Amino acid sequence: MKEGPDISQIGALIGDPARANMLTALMGGQALTATELAGAAGITLQTASSHLSKLEAGALIAQRKQGRHRYFALADDEVGLLLENIMGFAANRGHLRTRPGPKDPALRKARVCYNHLAGDFGVRMLDRLVADGDVTLDGDDAALTQSGEARIAAIGIDVPALRAQRRPVCRTCLDWSERRSHLAGSLGEALLGRFIADGWAKREKDSRAIRFTAEGERRFVALFP
Amino acid sequence: MKEGPDISQIGALIGDPARANMLTALMGGQALTATELAGAAGITLQTASSHLSKLEAGALIAQRKQGRHRYFALADDEVGLLLENIMGFAANRGHLRTRPGPKDPALRKARVCYNHLAGDFGVRMLDRLVADGDVTLDGDDAALTQSGEARIAAIGIDVPALRAQRRPVCRTCLDWSERRSHLAGSLGEALLGRFIADGWAKREKDSRAIRFTAEGERRFVALFP
DNA sequence: TGAATGCTTCGGCTAACATCGAAGTATGAA
DNA sequence: TTCATACTTCGATGTTAGCCGAAGCATTCA
Structure with missing residues (x-):
């Protein structure tokens, strides 16, 4: 043994x-x-x-x-992925905290997962990128295609700079509320940073929840319908 | 909080x-x-x-x-996936057992992961299926294509019977030794069962290691080059 | 029915560890 | 220099929980 x-x-x-x-x-x-x-x-x-x-x-x-x-x-990112993974498992088993709390719906809609976007919004963003052929999946790894690079650059993210880092640009991360994957890695981090820098969304105080403004949500949905 | x-x-x-x-x-x-x-x-x-x-x-x-x-x-399968996941994390961190033990190389080559094939052989099998367009990946989920269904049926596995079960047919599972995904789900279980039933491979006693016979390995490599 | 096997429950022991009060160290501000 | 803040270390306490011996069920076999 x-x-x-x-x-x-x-x-x-x-x-x-x-x-x-x-x-x-x-x-x-x-x-x-x-x-x-x-x-x-x-x-x-x-x-x-x-x-x-x-x-x-x-x-x-x-x-x-x-x-x-x-x-x-x-x-590092690995720890975040592991914890999110265990949370997903715990959620399935009903190992929830005694009271879900009022913030729960907000967390399911959009929240930060260590450094990237998770929840319904995060899952839908990755789904759209994959459906449009901008990201290809390979197990837990993921890769940005040429068309994807153009799309991301148009949002105002310096993709070559991301590639220059040692970290993986794209990774998938299992979402505990949606039970599907969302986008992690340096690209996932950069995208969330962009949304916040552009005023589309704000982090809630003392919470993992992310609140999109009305205008920000409109733009986000326009980008990832 | x-x-x-x-x-x-x-x-x-x-x-x-x-x-x-x-x-x-x-x-x-x-x-x-x-x-x-x-x-x-x-x-x-x-x-x-x-x-x-x-x-x-x-x-x-x-x-x-x-x-x-x-x-x-x-x-259930979920528990196996979680444990394999944590093992992968632990292996990366060097939380290895004090002594790797002599069986370690055998484990890395081929082992059972709860009920499916893991290790180098497991990873290569999934790689081949994906490269040939027989399995498509979507995050942690995976799906068998039409061509894939034919290929699997040719090995002697009753795919419709697998689909009739409530469990997912295809899933990916992160391999702790290879740090890449291999195939889990009922198909993963059925494939390993087939290999053993056909005498290609045998489980080692008191171990997770799987030993392929010379003939079995030849056939396996022919199927998944 | 009696004996044997497989497993659970009970009780008490022990070691580990989470916890906090108090004291100690380090950095920054006045 | 002196004080304040941020954090660590030390020491003592109390609870928890792993552990095993012994006894208790349950099932099977003779």
């Missing part, structure tokens, strides 16, 4: 409620301070500090010192 | 080493008895019984009574 990689370490890291809450908070994509994360998890600063060092030792999160603050964020 | 599904319960279930070992053993796809699982995890029967009831309460496994035995198996 004892074959393959050891999953129990990762399970144990995610298995503590306080740590799970911190990770969920970090799925918002913003780097947060230890104090903020302690608040999110409902624990004191000392306890949070202990948890954070464990998560860091497990390479699930990374910290960046900046002045007297220390900002914590998910270590 | 406290948004979305609760991942900590699932993390906690997987987070205990004894339970993780049992789940890994069940990834072999065979239903095992409590005694066998206790052996796999290196614990006594009583302790195993306690763990098993927790896993069952969490809907990760299901049991089937048969005479005086109780057979435990993963609850």
Whole structure:
């Protein structure tokens, strides 16, 4: 027995409620301070500090010192994908939180998934790109076609610059609310950044929800009908 | 905060080493008895019984009574996909077991992933099917084309019977050793069953490894060059 | 019916760990 | 320099939960 990689370490890291809450908070994509994360998890600063060092030792999160603050964020895209995946599984099993809360519909419509767009809007965007032959899928990998590159460039995104990064440009990420894939990778991040920079959408405070303005939603739907 | 599904319960279930070992053993796809699982995890029967009831309460496994035995198996395909996914993540992070063990190369070449073929052989099979236009990918879903249906039928698999089941016929599953997708779903299960039934390959005892006979490997490569 | 096998339940022990108060370190501001 | 803020480390506490021995069911076989 004892074959393959050891999953129990990762399970144990995610298995503590306080740590799970911190990770969920970090799925918002913003780097947060230890104090903020302690608040999110409902624990004191000392306890949070202990948890954070464990998560860091497990390479699930990374910290960046900046002045007297220390900002914590998910270590990389892979962690976000994994967490979204587990959330999808948990949602199917009915392992939902006791009360769905009023924000739930908004989360299902559009939310940030670590650094890219998820929810109904995210899924529909990828569907449209694939249907139009702008993105091709290959398992969990994805690729931008020539026509796709033109389309993305027209939105105002510097595709060559994305390609120059070491990260994959396109990836798929399983959406827990839609149970279908949406677009991740540096392109997914760039697109969400564009929508927000252009004022089409705004992030809700203390939430993963993304609220599109009426005008922004109109434009988004025009782009990805 | 406290948004979305609760991942900590699932993390906690997987987070205990004894339970993780049992789940890994069940990834072999065979239903095992409590005694066998206790052996796999290196614990006594009583302790195993306690763990098993927790896993069952969490809907990760299901049991089937048969005479005086109780057979435990993963609850469904979804669980297998999730575990393989976490294994892939763990492998990337270097959360490997202390010693890779001698079986590791065999596992990377061909192994059973709950009920379908994984490893180099599994990945190459799906690659070939996609390249030939027999399977189309759409995120984590996949579909068999007309030409694909003919090809599969020629191998001796009753595709309409697969379609009649409620389960998805094609799914992709992320391979932890190859970091690419292989074919899951009822078709993936049927294909592996065919290979074994035709004597092309045999399951190794007490392992997830699959050993192809020389003749079987020749035929497999001829089918999926 | 009695014996054997397979598994669960109970009870108590132990180790691990999450938690927080208090003290310590580091950075920045006054 | 002094104070304040941000965070970590230490120490003590309490709860949890894994673990196993022993006893209790349930099923099968003789």
